[in-house]
Amino acid sequence: MLKAMNQTVMHSYPGMVALVTAKYNDKQNIMAAGWHSYISYEPPIYGVSIAKERYTYDLIANSKEFAINFVSAEHVHYIQHCGITSGRDTDKFSELGIKIQTGKTISAPILSEAYVAYECRVTNIIPLGDHDWIVGNITQFYKDENKFASNGLPDFSEISIPLYLGRSKYKLLNKQDDTIDLYTKD
Secondary structure, three states: OOOOOOOOOOOOOOOOOOEEEEEEEEEEEEEEEOOEEEEEEEOOEEEEOOOOOOOHHHHHHHHHHEEEEEEOOHHHHHHHHHHHHHHHOOOOOHHOOOOOOEOOOOOOOOEOOEEEEEEEEEEEEEEEEEEEEEEEEEEEEEEOOOHHOOOEEEEEEEEEEOEEEEOOOEEOOOOOOOOOOOOOOO
């Protein structure tokens, strides 16, 4: 039975987690973001919700650009690690051995192992509660065509997509419909 609550009930998962990359001057970072969305198809616009205290927020606010990257389940440890570690304290790219390439239209790194990635130029930053909604025009698209069927949908014989459930658990969207728990406590 549905019960009224006097507190926030957050339930936006399961969902895909984006890896957001940013670079300003010689500093770069990668973070996991669960709150993100395509906003417009034409023109192509993407948005991501980031708290002001995040290191990536500072890089984006100064550079006015960011990249959105989606990785398959074989790289879900990137998502997990980047969601619990600050770039102020460590170089997550080096620490995880993440292969990157330089963006074509922006300076933010693009993950070489992503199956889809977008380069974005910031058009608006909207303060909304404890996070800001950062909106960007997509200026470059990347797609690993080997991971998709001819109809444009994911080919689950070639890719397993991690969906975040919460509490370090991921449901894998694949032929087997697997579940993984990255931090199982015995």
